[in-house]
Amino acid sequence: MLKLFSLGAGDRQLIQTPLHDSLPVTGTSVALLFQQLGIQNVLSLFCAVLTENKVLFHSASFQRLSDACRALESLMFPLKYSYPYIPILPAQLLEVLSSPTPFIIGVHSVFRNDIHELLDVIIADLDGGTIKIPECIHLSQLPEPLLHQTQMALSLVLHPDLETADYAFPPPRTALSHTKMLDKEVRAIFLRLFAxxxxxxxxxxxxxxxxxxxxxxxxxxxxxxxxxxxxxxxxxxxxxxxxxxxxxxxxxxxxxxxxxxxxxxxxxxxxxxxxxxxxxxxxxxxxxx
Structure with missing residues (x-):
């Protein structure tokens, strides 16, 4: 649906609403999250938010923090996240990280010395591509065979060359999907997973x-x-x-x-x-x- 509106001075602005109102719009954020953290780490974060654990992202880029939080929340569709969701946490509110409530929060890397003292928070380093799961947290995983099927589907989408890597005469390399299309392909896998x-x-x-x-x-x-x-x-x-x-x-x-x-x-x-x-x-x- 197209909507026409004016901000003043006789101008005309045109915006297009999403085709599905209930479907989150992610652009390329989901694909970028997998590129930054990898399949296994993102699946661990996905299971963490579904089982109501605390998840904290840190990065030197505010844009990465916003995109990562948005991507993780969007992967939950058709479920909706019901706890605090703060893509960029101000320095004055760092004490929120000690809250007993589950959350999805992003913090700038200048505060990494403060966040590493948290004992019940799963921390994802977007710049280093790693996640840290405290010993006191037992992270439940997807049941089999759904876990294996999801891992394989994601591997085929994100790393299509793996399927033919051991062929004696591999076929011509196909062009990788555009990042926006890759984003949709990954989200389709998670939508089928929930189904x-x-x-x-x-x-x-x-x-x-x-x-x-x-x-x-x-x-x-x-x-x-x-x-x-x-x-x-x-x-x-x-x-x-x-x-x-x-x-x-x-x-x-x-x-x-x-x-x-x-x-x-x-x-x-x-x-x-x-x-x-x-x-x-x-x-x-x-x-x-």
């Missing part, structure tokens, strides 16, 4: 209508049981978090506007269904969805 991680969640929703406002209850035990992940530490923490509670309250009602996540989730279910029952009619399968 697989939350597949079947709607069957565990219970809508209670005895109150003036309908109450939506999510049966966590039933969801973990049907996925065979009752003892999985990562998914249990995610389901108990504030981000997932907001996800259920926002997406739980049966009549609401659907967005890109709903389309991807439906597509994942459709693919899994045909893999399990390959001879089933495509028309009937679509009808069930």
């Amino acid at each position: 697989q991680l939350f597949q079947g969640y709607r069957s565990c929703l219970q809508l209670i209508r005895i109150h003036a406002e309908p109450v939506i209850h999510f049966h966590k035990a039933a969801f973990l049981g049907q996925r065979g992940l009752i003892e999985n530490d990562f998914l249990t923490k995610v389901l108990n978090g504030m981000a997932f509670a907001g996800f259920v309250s926002e997406r739980g009602p049966p009549f609401r506007a659907c967005d890109l996540f709903d389309e991807v989730k439906t597509g994942v279910f459709f693919c899994l269904f045909l893999l399990l029952i390959p001879n089933y009619s495509i028309r009937n399968a679509k009808g069930m969805i």
Whole structure:
């Protein structure tokens, strides 16, 4: 949608709103975060914010701090981060880092001597490409096989030459994707990851209508049981978090506007269904969805 407005003096300004209002706009920030920290480190930070740990970025560049915080928050879509989010923390507020509340915060590298004293904060050095996880933090990881599948998908997108590196006669090297396209490809991997991680969640929703406002209850035990992940530490923490509670309250009602996540989730279910029952009619399968 195009919007025309004026700032005064008879000028005309034109802006274009995003195609999907609920989908965060990242530009190239996600791709740059992977270039700065690498696949494994970004996945660790991703798991850290989903399980409500404190994450702190530091860099000599304010732009890098803003982009990194934005990228990490955007990777959580369709979940929304519910805790303090401060891309650039002023020097006068450094004491906020001692708060017991989870956060995503960026701090300039001139204060690195102060932040290294923190014992319960995961620190990411954007300039050095490293992260530091304190010994007192047990960082839960994505369940298998999703973790391996995500790592492989990211490797193929970010390092496409790895697939043919050992060929005796490798094919001509293909041009790397433009950074903006690379950003979209990486985000598509995480969107598919959430569609697989939350597949079947709607069957565990219970809508209670005895109150003036309908109450939506999510049966966590039933969801973990049907996925065979009752003892999985990562998914249990995610389901108990504030981000997932907001996800259920926002997406739980049966009549609401659907967005890109709903389309991807439906597509994942459709693919899994045909893999399990390959001879089933495509028309009937679509009808069930």
